[in-house]
Amino acid sequence: MEFFEVIKERRSIRKYSDKKVPNEVMNKAFDAALLAPNSSNMQTWQFHWVRNEQKKTKLVAACLNQGSAESAQELLVVSVRPLLWKKTSQDILQHGIPAGLEKLMQPYYGKLIPFLYGFQILAPFKWLIFNSVGILRPTPRKPWSLRDREETCIKSAALACQNFMLAVTAQGFDTCPMEGFDEFRVKKILDLKRSDRIVMVISVGERVDRGVWGERYRSPREWFIHEI
Ligand SMILES: Cc1cc2nc3c(=O)[nH]c(=O)nc-3n(C[C@H](O)[C@H](O)[C@H](O)COP(=O)(O)O)c2cc1C
Known part of the structure; x- marks a missing residue:
């Protein structure tokens, strides 16, 4: 897909079809995520592709049983591990x-x-x-x-999330970013360190018609774009 078409096509999907997402689609999207700009190239992000069915069920519950998580074909948790700076x-x-x-x-x-x-x-x-x-x-x-260190890591990981989601869209599938989750429980499911932070859970699948909640809405452009 052409770049601006991909931007417009991406929507947050709350209900997915039964169509499986090929591994190649996920892996291509992970490769795109890893190319995101990131602070000092410290790459403190972590991508947990949750494939274990038991963990997936627990993760859906930790995401408050949102439709987007429940009907997802694939679930990804993006976290940051600030201490990775030593290794990178x-x-x-x-x-x-x-x-x-x-x-x-x-x-x-x-x-x-x-x-x-x-x-x-x-x-x-x-x-x-x-x-x-x-x-x-x-x-x-x-x-x-x-707190500042966490903020720096989270900013970069959020850019990786966007690369991931756009790469999924470009391959004809859909996503939804979620922050409606219980961070304590998600960390426990993934056995993460106390200093790790969860950035987003991203669901992946193919949208069904009612999976998109209406026309896209944005408030007036001039509220946000400032030429000074
Ligand atoms: C950080 C973040 C957290 C979000 N959390 C949720 C969520 O928990 N559940 C959900 O259904 N949508 C969630 N969304 C999706 C937004 O509601 C959605 O992006 C927004 O309404 C604009 O719609 P669009 O993505 O279709 O353009 C989240 C989006 C972002 C960026």
Whole structure:
């Protein structure tokens, strides 16, 4: 499908048909998700394709038995693991630095990223540094807290979710992003760490006619687009 056609065609689907989603469709969409832009290339996202029937049943219940989850052919949980920065920054240092950029990128991944993502015990000190330097010149003032680190990871994972959903649409299937779920239970089903966060559950399948809740509505464009 043509790009803008895909954007328009994607709708949040609340009821799916019985048509199976081929594995190739899912895998192509995962590949697209992994190409999403992400903060400092830290790739702290995790995609849990829930295929085990028992876990799937529990997940549907944790999604409050929403029609979109209940009738889904496939269910995907997207989470973030902020602590993955340690592994990915080491990986980038070893394999991901383009030739000629060593001087710039080695201190970035070797020193700045550990300072920003790690040393949480120094959080108040980081806040003080950012805000003191910020008096004198423009300074990125985040992330200094665990909350900021989570926010950074979640922003990037949300972009991956959109890549995934558009890639599914482009292949003739449908999705629905969900945040109507019990995060505590979803984490338990997937056996996730306490510091992990769930970003979205995404259902996948083929829409039935009543699966789309009416014409798409958006509030007036001028409320949101500002030229200054
Ligand atoms: C972060 C997020 C969470 C959402 N959670 C739910 C949900 O729990 N259940 C649901 O039916 N739709 C959910 N939606 C879908 C929105 O309701 C939908 O995107 C919006 O109404 C616009 O419709 P459209 O996607 O068809 O353009 C969610 C969407 C996003 C982006």
